[in-house]
Amino acid sequence: MKTIKKNKKANRRKTILQLHKILGLITGVVLFIVSITGCLWVFKDEIESFYDDYKYVTPRHEDFITASNIKKIAEEIIPNKTIHGVIYGQSNEAIEVVFYEAEPEIFYHSVFLDPYSGDFIKRVNNNSGFFGFILKGHLRLWLPDAIGSRVVSYSVLMFLIIMISGLFLWWPRNKKNWRQRLKFDWNSKTRWKRKNFDLHTVTGFYVSSLGLLLAFTGCVMAFNWFYFIAYKVSGGDKAPQFIIPNSTQSYVIESEDEPAYNKLVPLLQQKYTNANSYELHYPENDTTSILVEVSNSKGLYYNMDYLFFDQNTLQELETTSIYGKYKDAKFADKVIRMNYDIHIGAIGGIVGKIIAFLVSLLCASLPVSGVLLWYGRTYKKPKKTSQQGVLV
Numbered sequence: 001m002k003t004i005k006k007n008k009k010a011n012r013r014k015t016i017l018q019l020h021k022i023l024g025l026i027t028g029v030v031l032f033i034v035s036i037t038g039c040l041w042v043f044k045d046e047i048e049s050f051y052d053d054y055k056y057v058t059p060r061h062e063d064f065i066t067a068s069n070i071k072k073i074a075e076e077i078i079p080n081k082t083i084h085g086v087i088y089g090q091s092n093e094a095i096e097v098v099f100y101e102a103e104p105e106i107f108y109h110s111v112f113l114d115p116y117s118g119d120f121i122k123r124v125n126n127n128s129g130f131f132g133f134i135l136k137g138h139l140r141l142w143l144p145d146a147i148g149s150r151v152v153s154y155s156v157l158m159f160l161i162i163m164i165s166g167l168f169l170w171w172p173r174n175k176k177n178w179r180q181r182l183k184f185d186w187n188s189k190t191r192w193k194r195k196n197f198d199l200h201t202v203t204g205f206y207v208s209s210l211g212l213l214l215a216f217t218g219c220v221m222a223f224n225w226f227y228f229i230a231y232k233v234s235g236g237d238k239a240p241q242f243i244i245p246n247s248t249q250s251y252v253i254e255s256e257d258e259p260a261y262n263k264l265v266p267l268l269q270q271k272y273t274n275a276n277s278y279e280l281h282y283p284e285n286d287t288t289s290i291l292v293e294v295s296n297s298k299g300l301y302y303n304m305d306y307l308f309f310d311q312n313t314l315q316e317l318e319t320t321s322i323y324g325k326y327k328d329a330k331f332a333d334k335v336i337r338m339n340y341d342i343h344i345g346a347i348g349g350i351v352g353k354i355i356a357f358l359v360s361l362l363c364a365s366l367p368v369s370g371v372l373l374w375y376g377r378t379y380k381k382p383k384k385t386s387q388q389g390v391l392v
Contacts, residue, residue, distance in 0.1 A: 013168075013169065016165050016168055016169060017165075017169055019161070019165055020162060020165040020166060020169060021370075021374055023158045023161060023162050023165075024162055024367060024370045024371075024374075025370075025371065025374065026155075026158065027155040027158050027159060027162070027367070028367035028368075028370065028371055029367070030141065030151060030152060030155040031155055031156075031159050031363070031364075031366075031367050032364050032367045032368065033137055033138075033141055034137075034138055034152060034155065034156065035360050035361070035363040035364035036360075036361070036364045037134045037135075037137040037138035038138055038214070038360045039356070039357045039358075039360035039361045039364070040134050041131065041134055041135065041138060041344065042344050042345055042353050042356050042357045042360070043353060043357065044131050044134075045299055046350075046353075047131075048131070054094065054112055054121050054122040055089075055093060055094050055096075055112060056092055056093060056094065057092060057093070057094050057114055057115065057116070057121075058092070059091040059092045060091075060116050062116045063116075063266070064088065064095070064115045064116065064265070064266075065095075065113075065115065065116065065117070065118045066262040067086060067259075067261050067262050067264070067265060067280055067282075068258070068259055068261075068262055069118055070086055070095060070097060070113065070118065071083060071086075071097075071282060073113060073118050073120070074086075074097040074099075074111050074113070077111050077120060077123060078099050078109060078111060078123070081099045081101060081107060081109070082099060082100065082101050083097060083098070083099055083282060084098045084099060084100035084281070085097075085098050085279045085280060085281045085282075085293075086098070086279065086280045086281075086282075087277055087278070087279045088115070088265055088269075088277060088278045088279075088280070089276075089277045090276075090277075091115075093115070093277075094112040094113060094114060094115060094121050095112070095113045095114075095115045096110050096111070096112055097110065097111040097112075097113065098110050099111070106127060106145070107127075108125075108126040108127050109123060109124065109125050109126060110123070110124045110126060111123050111124075112124070138152075139152060140152060149222075152222070153219075153222035153223060156215055156218040156219055156222055157215075157219055157222070157223070157226075159211075159215045160212065160215040160216060160219060163204075163208055163211050163212045163215060164212070166204050166208065167208050170201045170204060170205060171205075183202070184198050184199075184202060185198075186198070193373075193376050196369050196372050196373055196376070197373060199365065199369045200366060200369035200370055200373050203362050203365060203366065203369070204366055206362070207359050207362045207363060207366075210355065210356075210359040211359060211362075211363050211366075213342065214343065214356070214359060214360065214363065216230075217339050217340070217342050217343040218343060220336070220339045221339065221340070221343070227240065227336070228240060230335070230336065231322075231332055231335070231336050232332075234331065234332035234335045234336070235330070235331060235332045236322070236330070236332030236333065236336070237330075237332075238320060238321060238322045238330075238333060239320050239321045239322070240321075240322055240336060241321060242321055242323050243319050243320060243321040243323075244288055244289060244291055244308060244319070245289050245308050245317045245318070245319055246287045246288055246289060247283070247287055247288065247289050247310040247311045247312060247313075247317075248310055248313075248315065248317065259311075260290075260311060260312055260313070260314050261280065261282065261283075261290050261309075261311065261314075263314065264280065264290060264292060264309060264314060265278055265280055265292070267314075268292060268294065268307070272294050272296075272305070274296070275294050275295060275296055276295040276296060276297060276298045277294075277295045278292055278293070278294055278295070279292065279293040279295070280292050281293075283311040286311075288311070289308045289309055289310055289311060289317050290308070290309045290310075290311050290314075291306065291307070291308055292306075292307045292308075292309070293305070293306055293307075294306075294307060296326070299346055300341055300346055300347070301337070301340055301341055302326075302334065302337040302338040302340075302341045302347070303326045303337075304326065305324075305325045305326055306319070306321075306323045306324055306325070307325070322336060322337065323337070343356075344356055345357070
């Protein structure tokens with residue numbers, strides 16, 4: 001009976017090892033690129049802060065220009081494109097008008113204006129430059145989106161399986177194994193194959209939990225079904241998608257020259273005095289409401305307040321979505337809203353970002369050491385023999 005159980009365990013382990021190797025070989029190059037680009041993306045805001053002087057202005061004791069004037073000026077600079085939103089920062093920050101279109105190809109530009117005079121400061125193509133290049137690699141391997149994004153998504157899903165199977169294979173089963181998993185026990189006689197094996201298993205052991213977290217949060221963003229399951233398993237009972245309610249009033253109480261949303265941001269600046277920024281989204285048509293995203297913490301997204309207002313009366317409207325006021329968010333809502341901030345480590349501040357950077361960098365090493373481990377075992381050099389057939 002013991003022999004049968006032992007054989008079953010051995011066969012199960014062999015099957016899982018085969019799965020681990022096959023998935024690792026299939027996804028190795030993709031995971032290496034995704035991990036390297038991911039660790040570089042983590043400090044995007046900090047790096048860009050060294051050369052973003054155009055985002056700042058000299059503060060003045062004046063009111064900001066109206067939202068309708070911002071729209072008019074921005075559309076003259078970039079005509080025939082859709083304004084995604086207008087970001088109002090602090091008194092010393094320029095207004096950023098974000099243009100975004102997904103079809104027929106992604107168009108993602110920003111126009112920076114003086115908040116007091118409306119003077120043009122700079123136009124930025126967010127898809128270009130170093131971080132634009134890094135993001136394209138991370139999301140789609142610099143391939144067409146329809147192909148690259150799918151390859152990345154399924155590779156990240158397989159990475160989740162790889163990490164789980166790796167934990168099963170290399171989890172210490174006795175005191176001796178624990179010592180082997182916790183440190184590199186090398187000396188001058190240690191061969192490179194042993195060093196590579198330790199690099200793969202010891203590194204994998206240390207980054208496994210956080211690597212799983214990166215893979216899990218990546219899958220939440222990559223797959224709608226994964227996102228929905230993660231929310232429901234967490235106990236969510238709201239609509240997990242973004243829902244913008246329609247305006248409730250059909251009549252207009254403001255003149256065409258002075259739309260109601262001109263008054264909205266100044267009112268919110270008085271109410272949310274500690275907010276970091278406000279992003280106004282113009283109503284898409286005559287029936288949709290106005291969306292304003294109130295950022296309560298610089299560099300974080302999870303605790304934003306998503307507010308909706310009737311475009312004619314400015315009456316505040318409620319949404320059935322998880323994306324409403326943060327104070328109304330339940331545990332499951334917070335789990336999903338925190339997903340991106342967890343993915344890049346921002347949830348833990350600068351320390352969290354450093355950890356995310358290191359984990360992502362170490363994850364990039366696992367496909368390399370894994371392939372070398374597979375190659376060394378698959379293509380062993382034949383041992384030399386003497387003419388009498390004796391091993392030498």
